[in-house]
Amino acid sequence: MANTWGISIEVENFVIERDTHCVYCGIDFLIEHTSRKTKPTWEHIVNDIRINTKENIALCCTSCNASKGAKSLKNWLDSPYCRSKGISDKTVAPNVKNALKTTLEIRDYK
Numbered sequence: 001m002a003n004t005w006g007i008s009i010e011v012e013n014f015v016i017e018r019d020t021h022c023v024y025c026g027i028d029f030l031i032e033h034t035s036r037k038t039k040p041t042w043e044h045i046v047n048d049i050r051i052n053t054k055e056n057i058a059l060c061c062t063s064c065n066a067s068k069g070a071k072s073l074k075n076w077l078d079s080p081y082c083r084s085k086g087i088s089d090k091t092v093a094p095n096v097k098n099a100l101k102t103t104l105e106i107r108d109y110k
């Protein structure tokens with residue numbers, strides 16, 4: 001799975017191994033990879049393409065990625081999409097929870 005984000009191969013391999021489920025909705029990529037909506041896509045948890053660390057790079061499904069778009073994680077978690085899917089700061093993967101914690105001080109990240 002090649003990426004065009006300048007993510008290092010070490011981070012890429014680490015994330016592929018860690019994120020076997022969508023970090024947001026929890027869909028299982030191994031079981032549900034056949035559908036286009038559930039295909040894993042590269043995600044910057046904090047929308048800054050310069051942050052290519054394993055803390056900020058994750059795999060999420062196409063649906064979540066399309067819905068999140070350029071929204072900040074916090075705003076997106078309040079969106080109708082997340083509410084309808086039962087996605088909240090309590091249900092996301094541990095790496096996303098960590099990102100939420102560490103970015104609380106950064107008010108105006110995009």
Ligand SMILES: [Zn+2]
Pocket residue numbers: 022023024025026027060061062063064065
């Ligand atoms: Zn998802």
